[in-house]
Amino acid sequence: SGRTGDGGGAPRPLYMDVQATTPLDPRVLDSMLPYLTACYGNPHSRTHAYGWESEAAMEKARQQVADLIGADSREIIFTSGATESNNMAIKGVARFYKSRKKHIITTQTEHKCVLDSCRSLETEGFRVTYLPVKRNGLIDLKELEAAFQPDTSLVSVMTVNNEIGVKQPIHDIGEICRARKVFFHTDAAQAIGKIPMDVNNMKIDLMSISGHKIYGPKGVGALYVRRRPRVRLEPLQSGGGQERGLRSGTVPTPLAVGLGAACEVAQQEMEYDHKRISQLAERLVTKIMSEVPDVVMNGDQEHRYPGCINLSFAYVEGESLLMALKDVALSSGSACTSASLEPSYVLRAIGTDEDLAHSSIRFGIGRFTTEEEVDYTVQKCIQHVKRLREMSPLWEMVQDGIDLKSIKWTQH
Amino acid sequence: MAASSRAQVLRLYRALLRESQRFSAYNYRTYAIRRIRDAFRENKNIEDSEKIEELLNKAKENLEVIQRQV
Numbered sequence: 001s002g003r004t005g006d007g008g009g010a011p012r013p014l015y016m017d018v019q020a021t022t023p024l025d026p027r028v029l030d031s032m033l034p035y036l037t038a039c040y041g042n043p044h045s046r047t048h049a050y051g052w053e054s055e056a057a058m059e060k061a062r063q064q065v066a067d068l069i070g071a072d073s074r075e076i077i078f079t080s081g082a083t084e085s086n087n088m089a090i091k092g093v094a095r096f097y098k099s100r101k102k103h104i105i106t107t108q109t110e111h112k113c114v115l116d117s118c119r120s121l122e123t124e125g126f127r128v129t130y131l132p133v134k135r136n137g138l139i140d141l142k143e144l145e146a147a148f149q150p151d152t153s154l155v156s157v158m159t160v161n162n163e164i165g166v167k168q169p170i171h172d173i174g175e176i177c178r179a180r181k182v183f184f185h186t187d188a189a190q191a192i193g194k195i196p197m198d199v200n201n202m203k204i205d206l207m208s209i210s211g212h213k214i215y216g217p218k219g220v221g222a223l224y225v226r227r228r229p230r231v232r233l234e235p236l237q238s239g240g241g242q243e244r245g246l247r248s249g250t251v252p253t254p255l256a257v258g259l260g261a262a263c264e265v266a267q268q269e270m271e272y273d274h275k276r277i278s279q280l281a282e283r284l285v286t287k288i289m290s291e292v293p294d295v296v297m298n299g300d301q302e303h304r305y306p307g308c309i310n311l312s313f314a315y316v317e318g319e320s321l322l323m324a325l326k327d328v329a330l331s332s333g334s335a336c337t338s339a340s341l342e343p344s345y346v347l348r349a350i351g352t353d354e355d356l357a358h359s360s361i362r363f364g365i366g367r368f369t370t371e372e373e374v375d376y377t378v379q380k381c382i383q384h385v386k387r388l389r390e391m392s393p394l395w396e397m398v399q400d401g402i403d404l405k406s407i408k409w410t411q412h
Numbered sequence: 413m414a415a416s417s418r419a420q421v422l423r424l425y426r427a428l429l430r431e432s433q434r435f436s437a438y439n440y441r442t443y444a445i446r447r448i449r450d451a452f453r454e455n456k457n458i459e460d461s462e463k464i465e466e467l468l469n470k471a472k473e474n475l476e477v478i479q480r481q482v
Binding site for chain 2: 015023026027029030033272367368369370
């Protein structure tokens with residue numbers, strides 16, 4: 001319970017959609033408060049205490065972000081979020097090196113902003129290879145190696161997928177790219193602060209970071225840009241030359257401070273959170289699968305982040321199940337594509353049947369998720385899956401032993 | 413542990429839990445209570461007085477964070 005936006009007294013739904021966004025951690029809010037109230041200076045003002053204190057806070061935040069990923073603070077650029085960071089990294093690197101390099105490699109399961117940036121580069125004359133993924137959602141390293149061309153400038157592969165939670169073999173990809181002297185960019189929005197990331201260990205050259213996925217504020221993110229060996233970028237946004245000329249614009253001190261604090265808290269809590277979230281995820285999946293047959297977990301069982309669980313419930317329409325689970329905030333497919341009724345391109349890429357793709361729900365478990373919330377969600381899910389299946393003629397046919405694929409549907 | 417610092421730890425622990433109960437948001441309230449209990453339990457066998465002082469200071473800071481938001 002608690003205040004709802006509509007001013008009514010109705011209890012709020014349980015929040016199980018952490019891949020879409022996360023609540024602010026109270027420690028993060030606390031760090032931001034001074035910069036939202038008394039300390040409102042522009043961090044680029046050089047001539048007075050308002051500016052100096054704001055700049056000090058910004059630089060402290062920069063260091064906190066760097067510490068989380070094993071980088072130098074000079075390699076961290078503040079942005080408006082991971083979408084901007086992805087745009088900057090992909091378009092920036094491609095355009096800077098375009099006189100000699102015209103090819104980019106990415107995967108079919110990347111976030112829309114990565115795919116769209118690549119598509120826009122194609123209209124500029126670049127060639128892009130969109131690597132397919134295996135049924136488990138992971139890329140085939142041999143296919144990656146085969147995809148390199150003499151003029152490849154960049155490889156972009158996300159660390160943890162936001163829809164199905166699979167974790168790509170970042171170490172191996174880093175090795176492969178470094179050996180061929182091709183820059184490696186990873187969208188780590190769903191990974192940082194949740195699993196250990198080290199840019200040197202993993203041979204990452206560019207990394208996108210999102211504030212609101214790690215209990216930080218919305219509207220801020222960062223881009224890690226390696227200095228040794230130097231990665232050059234053509235900036236997207238022109239102006240006063242802030243952020244080493246790579247991203248002009250006043251850095252929003254309260255948001256940057258929040259991002260820094262979120263990173264520091266995540267570093268401290270990573271082990272505790274991971275252990276708890278793994279236990280809750282195991283609980284959710286085991287309970288559902290033991291009560292309900294014909295449930296598929298999408299994505300590799302082992303190479304995954306436990307807090308992102310995507311399940312397909314055969315013979316149940318995903319939207320109906322979501323609507324039935326009205327007390328639980330969930331999604332099927334990512335928030336960015338939910339306006340259209342198309343099934344998720346990520347599920348299509350891993351070879352999920354059309355009907356199973358429409359039957360998928362994503363469960364998100366995070367730092368603040370309770371055991372009670374998991375149990376309630378499981379109970380309601382089991383209840384409604386059973387109910388919806390009872391009403392389904394398809395399910396009845398399956399129970400009678402009919403192979404649905406053999407049916408010849410008549411045209412009307 | 414010296415008697416006075418044991419009392420101090422217990423005082424802080426109770427204050428933290430009491431303040432945490434005042435979070436109106438379910439998820440913040442449950443997290444704070446759970447995290448506080450687990451953190452104190454995890455550190456209950458620490459003997460080094462410097463480490464104890466460091467942890468107590470952190471606990472005091474966290475208490476102030478909570479007090480500013482409940």
